Amino acid sequence: MEMKEPLRPLRKGAPRARSAAAVAAVERREERVHTWPHLVSVELMAALIFLVLLSLMSVVVKAPLGSLANPEVTPDPAKAPWYFLGLQELLLHMNPSLAGVIVPTVVLVGLAALPYIDRRRKGTGIWFSGPKGKAITAFAAFYTAVWELALIFLDEWLPVPGSEARGVAPYLEYLLRPLDLPPVVIDVLGGWLVPIFFMTFIPFSLAVIVRRHWKADTREVAIALYTFFVASFVVLTIIGTAFRGYGMQLMWPWEIGRPIGF
Amino acid sequence: MSRLGKWITQNRVYRSIYRNSYPTDDRNRVLVILNSLALHLHPTRVPKRATDVSYTWGLGGLSIFMFVILTITGIFLMFYYIPSVDQAYWSIVELERNVTMGSFMRNLHRWAAHAMVIFVFLHMTRVFYTGSYKPPREFNWVVGVALLVLTFLLSFTGYLLPWDQLAYWAITVGANIAKSTPFIGKQVEFALLGGYEIAQPTLIRWYTLHVIFLPMALIVVVSFHFWRVRKDGNISTPVYEDEEDEVEPISRTQAG
Numbered sequence: 001m002e003m004k005e006p007l008r009p010l011r012k013g014a015p016r017a018r019s020a021a022a023v024a025a026v027e028r029r030e031e032r033v034h035t036w037p038h039l040v041s042v043e044l045m046a047a048l049i050f051l052v053l054l055s056l057m058s059v060v061v062k063a064p065l066g067s068l069a070n071p072e073v074t075p076d077p078a079k080a081p082w083y084f085l086g087l088q089e090l091l092l093h094m095n096p097s098l099a100g101v102i103v104p105t106v107v108l109v110g111l112a113a114l115p116y117i118d119r120r121r122k123g124t125g126i127w128f129s130g131p132k133g134k135a136i137t138a139f140a141a142f143y144t145a146v147w148e149l150a151l152i153f154l155d156e157w158l159p160v161p162g163s164e165a166r167g168v169a170p171y172l173e174y175l176l177r178p179l180d181l182p183p184v185v186i187d188v189l190g191g192w193l194v195p196i197f198f199m200t201f202i203p204f205s206l207a208v209i210v211r212r213h214w215k216a217d218t219r220e221v222a223i224a225l226y227t228f229f230v231a232s233f234v235v236l237t238i239i240g241t242a243f244r245g246y247g248m249q250l251m252w253p254w255e256i257g258r259p260i261g262f
Numbered sequence: 263m264s265r266l267g268k269w270i271t272q273n274r275v276y277r278s279i280y281r282n283s284y285p286t287d288d289r290n291r292v293l294v295i296l297n298s299l300a301l302h303l304h305p306t307r308v309p310k311r312a313t314d315v316s317y318t319w320g321l322g323g324l325s326i327f328m329f330v331i332l333t334i335t336g337i338f339l340m341f342y343y344i345p346s347v348d349q350a351y352w353s354i355v356e357l358e359r360n361v362t363m364g365s366f367m368r369n370l371h372r373w374a375a376h377a378m379v380i381f382v383f384l385h386m387t388r389v390f391y392t393g394s395y396k397p398p399r400e401f402n403w404v405v406g407v408a409l410l411v412l413t414f415l416l417s418f419t420g421y422l423l424p425w426d427q428l429a430y431w432a433i434t435v436g437a438n439i440a441k442s443t444p445f446i447g448k449q450v451e452f453a454l455l456g457g458y459e460i461a462q463p464t465l466i467r468w469y470t471l472h473v474i475f476l477p478m479a480l481i482v483v484v485s486f487h488f489w490r491v492r493k494d495g496n497i498s499t500p501v502y503e504d505e506e507d508e509v510e511p512i513s514r515t516q517a518g
Contacts, residue, residue, distance in 0.1 A: 050327065061369065
């Protein structure tokens with residue numbers, strides 16, 4: 001058996017005895033810097049910059065204050081805070097239970113479940129986990145935006161023959177009228193099944209495309225689906241905030257003006 | 263050091279507050295982190311990427327900084343705000359007209375609140391795209407989702423308090439959405455409004471949630487979030503091929 005060299009007491013500058021695993025671990029470590037001043041200074045700068053910017057904004061832009069609350073006068077349009085306007089946009093296109101409760105619940109549960117579905121450590125610590133992820137992100141954002149804008153326009157403008165109404169649900173009703181179905185069937189179809197079909201089809205088709213075209217693994221499919229979520233949030237929130245005016249109709253931001261009864 | 267500097271820093275009182283001298287050498291750079299309540303959330307040394315703005319964009323830190331601004335401005339607003347349907351609106355009008363810095367503090371509270379929602383959302387997006395939810399950080403990602411929900415709730419409960427048309431009808435929209443919850447819609451709406459319509463019970467309920475319950479809940483959960491960041495190996499760094507599938511104890515590769 002090989003004799004081990006006895007451990008010497010540590011002197012300054014003397015090489016320390018380390019196991020092979022410890023040596024390997026140390027070699028792999030990223031370069032480290034002292035938190036003070038390297039990180040603390042960056043944090044202080046960030047805090048100061050945003051404190052100054054927000055203070056300047058607070059001097060120049062007043063927080064809105066409408067007239068006293070009046071349950072008798074409904075403003076038109078009545079809107080939720082901006083971060084809920086994506087959901088409010090969904091409300092225009094489907095059953096309120098689906099848009100307002102089920103969709104956000106599914107989204108939150110899906111977000112929380114994500115790390116238990118995409119479990120491999122590969123790709124940690126790299127933006128988009130590499131160039132492929134970047135391309136998938138760009139494609140997924142574009143794909144989502146095009147689909148959702150097309151569907152919003154379709155539901156807003158699709159004319160129904162022989163009627164003033166516009167939109168997908170009234171059109172379905174017109175198509176199915178000869179069958180003389182009970183109204184509840186029409187409601188379930190227009191308010192539930194068609195929206196659920198599209199809300200499943202867009203992410204599903206996206207996953208299929210990135211799997212085929214990019215040979216995506218689980219992480220890359222997760223990137224596509226998360227991008228679907230972010231792009232949907234952004235598209236719906238922007239439409240709901242800046243492009244919905246009187247009667248929640250689609251219009252240009254400069255046509256919206258101040259809500260009536262505000 | 264100047265004589266004045268020495269006079270300030272070299273006496274019993276100053277020494278009893280700051281135990282180490284100004285961190286100009288490595289030993290004191292470590293001590294200043296360890297000996298400070300706020301700074302010891304950090305490790306004494308960090309991977310260089312933690313200081314790289316284009317890796318983290320400082321979004322988590324900015325989120326909590328917004329919370330600090332909101333707490334300070336919020337306490338200021340509480341001195342003047344009266345949570346009563348008859349007086350709430352007029353107490354804000356009064357605040358804006360007659361209180362020194364009143365309008366500024368209200369504006370800052372409002373804009374920092376929007377900023378916090380944006381920063382928290384962007385922080386989540388940064389964590390996602392850098393794969394920082396992967397093992398061993400899974401549970402902290404779940405905690406982060408809870409913090410996103412708490413942020414939305416904090417912002418939304420504050421929305422009703424001015425008792426203007428904007429507030430009243432935004433909450434009406436929100437309550438109508440809640441009412442459409444399958445099976446328990448009526449109960450959910452009743453719990454939110456403290457009754458069948460938006461009135462005094464609603465205001466006091468949302469006020470209490472906004473100024474005490476939700477901030478306390480957020481402080482508890484975010485403390486756990488910070489603690490867990492340290493326990494899960496601090497900032498995420500790339501893993502090597504032979505580590506890809508394993509969930510290894512952090513101490514070997516990442517600690518200290």
